[in-house]
Amino acid sequence: MPSTVEYENLLRDAELRVTQPRLAVLDAVYENPHADTNSIIETVRGDLPDVSHQAVYDVLKAFTDAGLVRHIQPPGSVARYESRVGDNHHHIVCRSCGAIADVDCAVGHAPCLSASNDHGFVIDEAEVVYRGLCPACATESSSAQSPRKESRV
Amino acid sequence: MPSTVEYENLLRDAELRVTQPRLAVLDAVYENPHADTNSIIETVRGDLPDVSHQAVYDVLKAFTDAGLVRHIQPPGSVARYESRVGDNHHHIVCRSCGAIADVDCAVGHAPCLSASNDHGFVIDEAEVVYRGLCPACATESSSAQSPRKESRV
DNA sequence: CTCTTAACTTGATTGATTCAAGAAAAGCGC
DNA sequence: GCGCTTTTCTTGAATCAATCAAGTTAAGAG
Known part of the structure; x- marks a missing residue:
């Protein structure tokens, strides 16, 4: 949890003006990993009730362009x-509840960058999305041997 | 390009009723790799002008559930x-023009399934999205050595 | 040929995201 | 500190893929 001063420095280093909405959005992203835009808007409004949704969209875009935050789009x-x-880290998405967790590269160095047939594409990045069950949902579906109720999978 | 009879068999094998909209959608997906829903709707309407968009959505969902087609969502x-x-194949998306191509697994067997720290998730699949430049866009940006104009990357 | 059920049509709705125009305020130089 | 310029934010509307709902049609079983 960086301090406000640290957030300000992050913004200044990225040549972005320091504003209340930006500090609040930056904090919201740091405090809520993998939050969607709406969650961020709500979190920000906990501090600044009158921030417009458009401001948050704009700020997130500016941050993403500046490399301050990363924009991900899980299927x-x-x-x-x-x-x-x-x-270079990736994500695992729970099929059942949609929970997201970070996953470091399996192999130390960019793991899947070597495609067998790249069709002439110049590949510079590989993003991996793992699919599976989070601990909670995995326990639920395997331990729930009793067929009394449909386990929501 | 499978024949109509082959499409019919595909449908029957999947325990799906054989209808004109379904045959047309199946053909559209076979003929237009990586097509978005709207393109498929337009292609289908080349054969059956009065098909509703809802029918195409329904059919695509039924096909996806039945494993006849694969639904992908490039960022x-x-x-x-x-x-x-x-x-188990993946995709490469061109940063510049959005073109999509298939990419076989780098390693023969599911390459990136071994995450270093899975946070207790039970991983059953890894989907890789490669990012880069398609041959056309790569040529454009590298051969354009003259700095007269900003190369759009 | 009839019946049942799945598939399709029509029309409206949702919801994330974007667009547009004007008001506010950040940070510059003075 | 003070005004100026530019960026940022507000307000309000629009877009568009996707979904929902209710009624009609037609596929396939018997």
């Missing part, structure tokens, strides 16, 4: 944002 | 569909 979900940038 | 794009199913 079946709306846009989400995270503060962890600069490393 | 920054609407839903797309492809007929290549059953193998």
Whole structure:
């Protein structure tokens, strides 16, 4: 949880003006990993009740362009944002509840960058989305041997 | 390009009723790899001008559930569909023009399934999205050495 | 040929995201 | 500190993929 001063420095280093909405959005993204835009808007309004949704959209776009936050788009979900940038990490999405967790690269160095047939494309990045069950949902579906109720999967 | 009879068999094998809209959608997906829903609707209407968009949505969902087609959601794009199913292949998306191509697994067997820290998730699939430049856009941006104009990347 | 059920049509609705125009305020130089 | 310029924010509307709902049609079983 960086301090306000640290947030201000982050903004200034990125050559972005320091404003209340921006500080609040930055804090919201740091405090809520993988939050969607709407959650961020609500979190921001906890501090600044009158911030417009448009401002948050604008700020998130500015942050993404500046590399301050990362914009991810898990299949079946709306846009989400995270503060962890600069490393090559991926995500796992729970099929059942949609929970998202960070996953470091399996192999130390960019793992899947070597495609077998790249069709002449110049590949510079590989993003991996793992699918599976989060601990809670996995426990639920495997331990719920009693067929009394449909386990929501 | 499978024949109509082959399409019919595909449908029957999947325990789906054979209808004109379904045959047309199936053909559209086979003929237009990675087409988005709207393109499919337009293609289908080339054969059957009065098909409703809702029918196409319904059919695509039924096909996806039955495993006849695969539903993909490249970041920054609407839903797309492809007929290549059953193998573990991935996609490369051009940053510049959005073109999509298939990419076989780098390593023969599910390449990135071994995450270093899975947070207790039970991982059963890994989908890789490669980002880069398609041959056309790569040529454009690298051969344009003259700095007269901003190369759009 | 009839019946049942799945599929399709029509029309409205949702909801994330974007667009547009004007008002506010950040940070510059003075 | 003070005004100026530019960016940022507010307000309000629009877009568009996707979904929902209710009624009609037609596929396939018997």
